[in-house]
Amino acid sequence: MILVISTCKYKLHELEFVKPVEDVLKETKKPYVIRHYTQLNKNNIDKADKIIICGTSLQDFNYVEKINKFSWINNINKPVLGICAGMQILGLVYNGINKKKTEVGFYKEKFNKNFLNIKENTEIEVYHLHNNYIDFLKLNEFETYCKSNGIAQAVKHKQKPLFGVLFHPEVRNKEIILNFVR
Amino acid sequence: MKLGLLFSGGKDSTYAAYLAKKKKHKISCLISIHSENKDSYMFHTPSISQTLKQSQAMDIPIIIQKTTGKKESELKDLEKAIKKAKQDYNIEGIVTGAVASVYQATRIQKICNSMKLECFNPLWQKNQFELLEDLIKNKFQVVLTGVFAYPLNEKWMGRKIDNLFISDIKKLNEKYKINPAGEGGEFETLVINCPLFKKPLKIIGKKVWSDDNGKSWRMEAILR
Numbered sequence: 377m378i379l380v381i382s383t384c385k386y387k388l389h390e391l392e393f394v395k396p397v398e399d400v401l402k403e404t405k406k407p408y409v410i411r412h413y414t415q416l417n418k419n420n421i422d423k424a425d426k427i428i429i430c431g432t433s434l435q436d437f438n439y440v441e442k443i444n445k446f447s448w449i450n451n452i453n454k455p456v457l458g459i460c461a462g463m464q465i466l467g468l469v470y471n472g473i474n475k476k477k478t479e480v481g482f483y484k485e486k487f488n489k490n491f492l493n494i495k496e497n498t499e500i501e502v503y504h505l506h507n508n509y510i511d512f513l514k515l516n517e518f519e520t521y522c523k524s525n526g527i528a529q530a531v532k533h534k535q536k537p538l539f540g541v542l543f544h545p546e547v548r549n550k551e552i553i554l555n556f557v558r
Numbered sequence: 559m560k561l562g563l564l565f566s567g568g569k570d571s572t573y574a575a576y577l578a579k580k581k582k583h584k585i586s587c588l589i590s591i592h593s594e595n596k597d598s599y600m601f602h603t604p605s606i607s608q609t610l611k612q613s614q615a616m617d618i619p620i621i622i623q624k625t626t627g628k629k630e631s632e633l634k635d636l637e638k639a640i641k642k643a644k645q646d647y648n649i650e651g652i653v654t655g656a657v658a659s660v661y662q663a664t665r666i667q668k669i670c671n672s673m674k675l676e677c678f679n680p681l682w683q684k685n686q687f688e689l690l691e692d693l694i695k696n697k698f699q700v701v702l703t704g705v706f707a708y709p710l711n712e713k714w715m716g717r718k719i720d721n722l723f724i725s726d727i728k729k730l731n732e733k734y735k736i737n738p739a740g741e742g743g744e745f746e747t748l749v750i751n752c753p754l755f756k757k758p759l760k761i762i763g764k765k766v767w768s769d770d771n772g773k774s775w776r777m778e779a780i781l782r
Contacts, residue, residue, distance in 0.1 A: 386559070388581040388678050396683035433678075434671045478671065481664035503660060505667065546683060547660070
């Protein structure tokens with residue numbers, strides 16, 4: 377079972393940030409369940425084989441105010457993929473510093489190491505939609521797999537299967553979600 | 559939340575408004591950009607002049623902003639219209655019918671972000687056949703008002719989006735890679751009735767023409 381977590385303040389935004397991820401999962405025919413982060417319970421997390429934390433809109437920072445709702449991440453050893461806000465949540469749980477940088481639209485990003493089947497030295501066009509990022513370069517627990525302008529764009533925890541991407545793979549880079557799920 | 563709808567009169571923006579209303583948001587105003595440039599990447603609907611009639615049918619006020627349609631000025635004109643919507647109707651966000659165009663979505667996201675407005679794109683990345691099926695399921699009456707790709711021709715002008723349309727467009731998608739929702743600019747649409755309308759609109763007259771010896775066709779519908 378894959379647990380898909382919505383971080384959206386407004387339900388209408390779930391059509392934009394959760395449904396495209398759900399559509400990718402439908403392709404895999406793997407069972408999944410969608411829960412809002414404020415309504416998660418221990419049972420949801422225990423039953424999940426893998427977890428995807430979706431992104432949200434540029435103006436939505438509600439999840440930052442309620443970061444204690446994600447304290448379960450500290451104790452988890454299951455694969456987690458954090459997308460944009462989801463990646464920022466991973467960093468915040470590990471006491472990363474939240475910084476401002478707006479990136480919107482297509483950007484080219486180069487991976488310096490293999491990341492979820494994206495080969496080392498591969499450059500891909502990714503869709504960014506964020507006002508903030510977490511300074512993962514200063515978080516010792518995480519390794520950076522892709523960075524640009526001093527900002528980590530893809531990270532993985534050194535000991536645990538916790539993955540984060542600052543861009544939105546549900547737009548044009550669905551293979552990243554598929555590789556994570558498979 | 560009070561929202562402004564970026565409204566072209568076509569299926570995507572109207573269906574986006576329907577979804578916003580279903581999630582209990584209020585569409586406080588429509589924002590319609592009328593471009594003089596028929597090849598604009600941002601705003602390009604042959605029956606855009608009918609948006610006023612559609613707004614009356616929905617009983618929602620409309621802001622109509624004219625633009626020359628030049629690349630930079632049309633964005634400034636869009637920004638101007640959104641600012642007016644914020645001032646006059648106290649909107650807290652914008653709804654768009656963006657499906658796959660990163661070009662359009664990026665520019666609208668940036669404008670909304672600079673004004674601290676939420677930007678809702680409820681059709682974003684939606685499967686194009688699913689979108690057409692949803693329109694039929696939710697009783698949207700939509701007609702084609704422009705075709706811009708071979709082998710679509712004047713016979714498609716005024717054609718309704720129904721199950722037969724979906725079946726035909728599926729064949730064209732397989733053979734000619736025609737995007738089923740017209741997202742690649744293959745066709746443009748006009749909504750004449752949907753659950754948001756207080757009264758249906760009727761096409762009482764139409765003008766069909768081609769500016770390029772039949773490579774593309776446009777239809778100006780006159781509504782009542």
